[in-house]
Amino acid sequence: MSASSGTARVGTGIAGLDEMLGGGLPSGHVVLVTGLPGTGKTCFGLQFLAAGVARGEKGLFLSLEEDVAPLVESGRLFGWPIDEAIHAGTLKILRLDPKETRQNLQRIQGSFAKELAELAPKRIVVDSVSLLNMLSEDEPNRRQTLFGLAGACRASGATAILTAEADPTHPAVTRDGLSEYVADGVVLLGYSTAEDGRRVGLSLRVLKMRRTSHARTVQPYRIGPGGITVDAKAVDFGSGM
Ligand SMILES: Nc1ncnc2c1ncn2[C@@H]1O[C@H](COP(=O)(O)OP(=O)(O)OP(=O)(O)O)[C@@H](O)[C@H]1O
Ligand SMILES: [Mg+2]
Numbered sequence: 001m002s003a004s005s006g007t008a009r010v011g012t013g014i015a016g017l018d019e020m021l022g023g024g025l026p027s028g029h030v031v032l033v034t035g036l037p038g039t040g041k042t043c044f045g046l047q048f049l050a051a052g053v054a055r056g057e058k059g060l061f062l063s064l065e066e067d068v069a070p071l072v073e074s075g076r077l078f079g080w081p082i083d084e085a086i087h088a089g090t091l092k093i094l095r096l097d098p099k100e101t102r103q104n105l106q107r108i109q110g111s112f113a114k115e116l117a118e119l120a121p122k123r124i125v126v127d128s129v130s131l132l133n134m135l136s137e138d139e140p141n142r143r144q145t146l147f148g149l150a151g152a153c154r155a156s157g158a159t160a161i162l163t164a165e166a167d168p169t170h171p172a173v174t175r176d177g178l179s180e181y182v183a184d185g186v187v188l189l190g191y192s193t194a195e196d197g198r199r200v201g202l203s204l205r206v207l208k209m210r211r212t213s214h215a216r217t218v219q220p221y222r223i224g225p226g227g228i229t230v231d232a233k234a235v236d237f238g239s240g241m
């Protein structure tokens with residue numbers, strides 16, 4: 001049986017990663033992309049949406065970190081027509097100002113599902129759920145927001161990427177230690193280190209992806225002029241880590 005049989009796939013736009021996933025993300029999944037600062041989480045999200053735009057699919061970017069202008073500029077530098085897509089109505093970037101805590105939480109816990117139904121995006125990116133979590137004062141509220149957000153994404157039928165900051169002391173888990181449990185899949189972006197601890201490159205691993213087999217190997221990737229490319233050579237669907 002091939003890795004891609006049975007499940008509709010959504011191409012990530014990231015060369016090599018789709019190969020590791022047996023053809024792409026399973027359609028309708030909510031996937032967490034976690035990593036330390038500078039590992040390319042925002043780039044991953046933009047690239048995922050740009051791949052959708054190239055196929056005429058509507059996308060929504062919910063940004064809690066960067067303003068619209070720098071996101072558009074990042075896209076332009078990578079060669080993705082983010083600005084054009086916004087003007088054409090294929091892409092919407094919603095900037096949630098972390099200072100407006102109460103309004104943002106009310107929106108996500110309340111009207112977000114309805115807003116999604118009206119927009120009908122095929123691809124959603126939330127960058128990042130770490131900042132979203134910081135808006136909540138306590139654990140129950142954090143849970144409610146996170147589960148509500150993932151639920152709204154699932155109900156919309158879109159395929160979603162939630163980015164999250166990795167814990168600096170344990171970079172294989174998120175800071176909140178919660179996001180991985182609401183997600184159908186987890187992609188870990190990280191720094192590969194030499195024996196003396198020097199950061200020598202970037203590498204990626206698919207920690208989980210429900211309803212599909214996937215590579216469990218650690219694969220190097222780079223962020224270049226066209227965005228992220230994963231070196232998926234010698235992909236091994238059998239070996240586990
Ligand atoms: N136009 C570009 N060309 C090549 N590499 C780039 C370009 N833009 C960004 N990068 C690389 O991508 C890295 C940052 O990527 P990105 O902002 O997506 O990371 P991030 O994980 O979202 O970081 P943070 O946690 O700070 O938000 C930069 O440190 C740089 O190495
Ligand atoms: Mg970022």
